[in-house]
Amino acid sequence: MSYDRIRDPRGLKHQIGDMEADYIYTAGLAGEKFLLALRDEGKLHATRCEKCDITYLPPRMYCDQCFGSLDNWIEVPKTGTVQTFTTTYEDMNGEPLDAPITLAFIKIDSTPSLAPQALLIAADGTRPHHLMR
Numbered sequence: 001m002s003y004d005r006i007r008d009p010r011g012l013k014h015q016i017g018d019m020e021a022d023y024i025y026t027a028g029l030a031g032e033k034f035l036l037a038l039r040d041e042g043k044l045h046a047t048r049c050e051k052c053d054i055t056y057l058p059p060r061m062y063c064d065q066c067f068g069s070l071d072n073w074i075e076v077p078k079t080g081t082v083q084t085f086t087t088t089y090e091d092m093n094g095e096p097l098d099a100p101i102t103l104a105f106i107k108i109d110s111t112p113s114l115a116p117q118a119l120l121i122a123a124d125g126t127r128p129h130h131l132m133r
């Protein structure tokens, strides 16, 4: 059996035209509860597995380690350590923004997350190194 390498994509069967694609993204049960608490109460909520001693932020419905259902919701502090950050001056289309946006990876206090959390810090020019410990 042999395979021919395709060098000219025009030889593939294809159709030229526009395709309408509308998407509705849902955050899921845990994500919705997390986002509503953040928006309406300004609180960071996480789920916790006592058996595995893991706090999930953003919250999850099931523990990655023991697959147990996570019903224990806790409020975590809004303090943490900036691990790294970047500032962007353009939008996704390369157009200049009215004001720069800074994104940072923050390890939230009391959450032994395996990965830092990504949060939008400031759109007002606040530099993360002023927030770093």
Ligand SMILES: [Zn+2]
Pocket: 049, 051, 052, 053, 063, 064, 065, 066, 067, 068
């Ligand atoms: Zn667990």
